[in-house]
Amino acid sequence: MTTLPLTFIFFFTSSVLLSSSASVETLDLKHHHDDKPYTIINPKLQPNTFTTSNKYEGSSNLVNVQYHMGPVLTSPINIYLIWYGKWTPPQKQTIKHFISSISTNNNHHHLKPSVSDWWKTVTLYTDQTNANISNRIQIRGEYSDTKYTHGTHLTRLTIQDVIASSLKAASFKVNNKNGVYLVLTSDNVTVQDFCRAVCGFHYFTFPSKVGSTLPYAWVGNSGKQCLQVCAYPFAVPGYMGGGGPGSLKPPNGDVGIDGMISVIGHELAELASNPLVNAWYAGSDPIAPTEIGDLCEGLYGSGGGGGYIGNVMKDGSGQTFNMHGVNGRKFLVQWIWSPVLKACTGPNALD
Template structure:
């Protein structure tokens, strides 16, 4: 019964902590690969093809989630303005700090805020219960109600939890780097890309936690990414990620992006197929 992000989506990035430029470019290339308006179209299966499943979701008027997505602004919080340990509440203070800094804007109409924390920043429940989450800001904290998502770099903290399948948990015979090589040679950031995709899909389809989710409790919803956890290709399930591709160097991916980038991103629940879907399922 709630809204979806049906207008063109403006993503505002908050880089919290010390980020290397190649890491930033990798994440931005993924985000810029989502939009169908990107002039540098990637070959199929593409990130844009993957987002077409997300765009099937509509609001009460029948308006679909937008396929036009831009990175509209960036804020670098190099001084760790709220420390190296954040909580679900203090992350809203990070947003408040950013939007008070010109020219970083408050975008009520089309904006979503994506907070990305560096590998030396810890977060409440990170690694134990979450790899990322989304919600909306409280006016008492930020001054506005703004949809946002947080994702952390797990490379040094828990890659076996949040960078799966590039690192494998101990109970699966791992506890370190997995057998699958990350497509961009960065276990932490390649793992983040899939979590970012997961959270953006859920944020777009359930921005105020009153739209698309399964279950009776909106405070603990099962959303369109949760339903497909661990699935990256056809035939996946029971601990098998599904059929994915490898490049000539043996790096694993399932999506092509702009500038020749490759990514491994989990599938999303399709409201049409009533099943988890990716580009090869759509085609």
């Protein structure tokens, strides 16, 4: 679950990072649409809390992510998109391109570092039979509810009603084997705890509501509600004015959608590794588990941790990103906790 308390800590400490001096390193990487090489913004950071090695930013022997014997998504993952509210075609396309970038089947389209390489960390998690989380992900169906069938304010329970009514109206069927349902709410839909405590969450449906137990996730577009909370670092809080950092330029030109991308990645990683809230997480409380995305929230590159976003890339037009996707897309996506390194990691690590 993408929660806000960590995010507010991130806001406070980031002002120290981005207002400090920074060195810039030119990389020998070019995109076919760019006529300038990428640069890496490499801020001068304070020493990491846990270690002096940049490779283990965010690592700690105190973090104990354990397996609780539940299932993980080892079969090819079929994603069913439910667009609730009004969405423009470019908004939908950006999100679908990100999801399509995850699967290694599309890896030949990617420059490095890639979204599919980012997902490889997620595939390190296994089930009781030692089977890994699948690296095959595809969008198998879509449904758009432009009539706001359940109103413009949703609760956690009515989101399940959205799934139930969408399944009845959509052309896709209930997939109990390897289906994942992703509910995306438009920027004029308010959701319980949205902007106050969460930017997205995942859970499973109740048979009494939907008829089956299905893993699902919800992510909202914060565009008209709380960009400075759920689309950071593409938007910054007002109290950071003056001495605080300037917002970063989104790679796809839409602050709300670019902010959603990292939250979607966060929730899909946790949904794959903890679909029924009884698989991989830290802590002793399954009702409020600390999952593999939570541990790395706000961390996007080497030299990060303790609230610092880390080293990220900037292209010739000033767009900030840390990985490539299909169709020439660029994305800024948070890192994920590695069960091997016992640390947050990503494909753009510099060491």
